[in-house]
Amino acid sequence: MHIRIVVATLAWSSAATAAPLTFDQALDWARDTAPSLAGKTLGTDAARSAARSAGALPDPKLEFGFIGFPVSGPNAGHPERDDFSTVRVGIEQDVPNRAKRTARTGRAEADIAASEAARLGETRTVRLGAALAWVDLYFAARKLTAIDAVRASVAPLIRTTPARLASGSARPAQTTEPAQILAAFDDRRAELVADAAKARAGLTRWTGDTAPDIAGPPPTAGIDALALRARLDRLPEVRIADAAAGQADADARLARAEKRPDWSWQVGYDRRNPRFGDMLGASVKVSLPLFAKNRQDPLILARELDAQRARLDAQATARELAADLDGDLADHAMHHERLERARTILLPLAERRAALETASYSAGNASLADALLAKIAVAEARLGLLTREADVVRDAVRINLTYGSDAR
Numbered sequence: 319m320h321i322r323i324v325v326a327t328l329a330w331s332s333a334a335t336a337a338p339l340t341f342d343q344a345l346d347w348a349r350d351t352a353p354s355l356a357g358k359t360l361g362t363d364a365a366r367s368a369a370r371s372a373g374a375l376p377d378p379k380l381e382f383g384f385i386g387f388p389v390s391g392p393n394a395g396h397p398e399r400d401d402f403s404t405v406r407v408g409i410e411q412d413v414p415n416r417a418k419r420t421a422r423t424g425r426a427e428a429d430i431a432a433s434e435a436a437r438l439g440e441t442r443t444v445r446l447g448a449a450l451a452w453v454d455l456y457f458a459a460r461k462l463t464a465i466d467a468v469r470a471s472v473a474p475l476i477r478t479t480p481a482r483l484a485s486g487s488a489r490p491a492q493t494t495e496p497a498q499i500l501a502a503f504d505d506r507r508a509e510l511v512a513d514a515a516k517a518r519a520g521l522t523r524w525t526g527d528t529a530p531d532i533a534g535p536p537p538t539a540g541i542d543a544l545a546l547r548a549r550l551d552r553l554p555e556v557r558i559a560d561a562a563a564g565q566a567d568a569d570a571r572l573a574r575a576e577k578r579p580d581w582s583w584q585v586g587y588d589r590r591n592p593r594f595g596d597m598l599g600a601s602v603k604v605s606l607p608l609f610a611k612n613r614q615d616p617l618i619l620a621r622e623l624d625a626q627r628a629r630l631d632a633q634a635t636a637r638e639l640a641a642d643l644d645g646d647l648a649d650h651a652m653h654h655e656r657l658e659r660a661r662t663i664l665l666p667l668a669e670r671r672a673a674l675e676t677a678s679y680s681a682g683n684a685s686l687a688d689a690l691l692a693k694i695a696v697a698e699a700r701l702g703l704l705t706r707e708a709d710v711v712r713d714a715v716r717i718n719l720t721y722g723s724d725a726r
Contacts, residue, residue, distance in 0.1 A: 338533035339525070341452050348448035348524040355444050358437040365426070365433040372426035373419040381408040381586060397591075404597065408586025418575035425568035432561035439554035444524060446719045449537075451520030453715055456536050457708035458514035461701050465507050468697035472500075472690055499690045503697070510701075539654075539714040543647055546721045550639050553721065559632035566628035570621040576614045580605045643721050650713040657706040660699070668692075668699035 339347060349355065386402040388394050397403035521530040550556065581604045588597040607614055675692035678684035 338531040339452070339521075339527070340532075340534035341449065341537050344448045344452045344521065344525060344530075344532070345445045347527070348444045349441060351526045352440075352444040352524065355437070355440050358433070358440045362430065362433040362437050365430045369423070369426035369430055373423040375419075376412045376414070379410040379412075381406065381410060381584070385588065404588035404590045406586050406588050408584055408599070410582060410584040412580065412582040414580050415575060415578040417578050418572065418580070421568060421572035421575050424571060425565065428561060428564035428568045431564055432558065435554055435557035435561045439558060442554055442719060446716065448521065448524035449715045449719055450712060451517055451524055452532055453536060453708065453711055454517035455514060455521055455530075455532050457704055457711075458510060458517050459532070461510050461704050462507070462514065464700045464704060465503075465510060465697055468693060468700065469500075469503055469507075472503075472693045499687065499694060503694060506697075506701075536711050537715055539710045541647070541650060541714055541717055542722070546643060546717065547640070549722055550636065550643065553639060555635050555639060556632070559628075559635040563625065563628035563632050566621070566625040570618070570625045573614065573618040573621040576617070577607050577610050579607060639721070643717070646713065646717050646721075650710070650717060653706065653709040653713055657703070657710050660703040660706050665696075665699045665703050668696045672696045 383406050384397075385404045385406050387397050388403060518530055521532075522528060581602060584599075584601045584603070586599045588599060590596055672689075672692040672695065675684055675689045679689040
């Protein structure tokens with residue numbers, strides 16, 4: 319049933335074309351249609367299905383054979399004359415010790431936990447990828463709008479070139495400057511177009527929409543550092559590390575269970591010559607782990623060491639996540655400062671300079687190149703402001719989804 323649902327979902331998502339997506343819709347769309355996440359879900363279902371038989375007894379064995387066929391003596395080649403020759407039919411059942419069956423069940427449960435942790439990790443990866451692609455596309459579109467607005471503002475200045483040349487206030491060589499500056503301007507715009515195309519391709523990757531578009535405002539840049547630190551032990555990396563430790567502990571228990579005897583029982587029916595009568599047999603076999611020093615003990619030690627390593631790895635993962643969070647929060651604070659500096663200092667100064675240079679050009683005290691370069695500086699300042707704003711929003715999205723989400 320799950321397989322049919324997943325296949326149908328993937329077929330629908332590959333053919334569907336969505337309307338413009340808000341930020342939250344993009345995340346939901348990616349979560350619901352990502353093939354990688356569907357694969358992880360099937361892996362979890364497979365682990366649960368396998369767990370149902372983990373503690374079950376092995377299949378019984380059917381025995382069928384000829385016992386006591388005479389090959390020498392007076393009855394050689396004539397089993398019907400020999401009272402020990404029989405045709406046997408029997409059944410045998412191996413019974414692993416209870417500790418071993420319990421350990422196998424525990425290992426299966428640990429496998430389920432590991433698979434579920436991997437699914438949560440993939441869910442977060444998918445949602446984060448879609449979120450960052452959406453944010454990149456949003457700011458790429460805003461940058462294109464900003465640069466087009468500045469380019470439109472320089473058109474009146476360029477149209478004055480013939481008049482200034484005719485009046486003698488500009489040299490003939492200066493008429494080439496506007497074209498050169500506009501070419502550099504267009505180069506910058508081409509970079510932004512490429513950035514938008516890359517962001518759109520990323521959104522296609524995560525959502526499956528072949529022509530994705532965005533709608534609505536970007537997410538807020540707020541971060542609750544205390545809440546994030548309190549949730550570190552619930553992150554997928556921690557769950558994956560804990561699941562690996564659980565698997566290693568289960569393997570150690572399974573190795574220790576090998577020191578306990580297994581047993582089996584057997585029941586057989588012997589068909590003999592009617593003159594002698596049939597026979598019924600039953601037996602029990604018990605394994606004897608007598609040489610544990612050279613057999614089970616080294617394996618037990620190896621598995622216990624693996625379990626210790628897995629627990630240490632889990633501790634290292636927790637420390638690494640805490641350090642990563644502190645580093646990301648520091649970067650976020652730095653990006654906030656840079657954004658405020660661009661908003662309150664850099665952009666206003668660039669706009670003031672452009673206004674002064676334009677006024678000087680109109681009064682004949684500055685060249686057209688000076689005025690155009692000042693306009694270009696405004697464009698770069700606005701693009702820089704948007705870049706810094708994008709850094710802040712990307713930080714918030716990445717931090718909140720990485721450290722503060724259960725990746726549902």
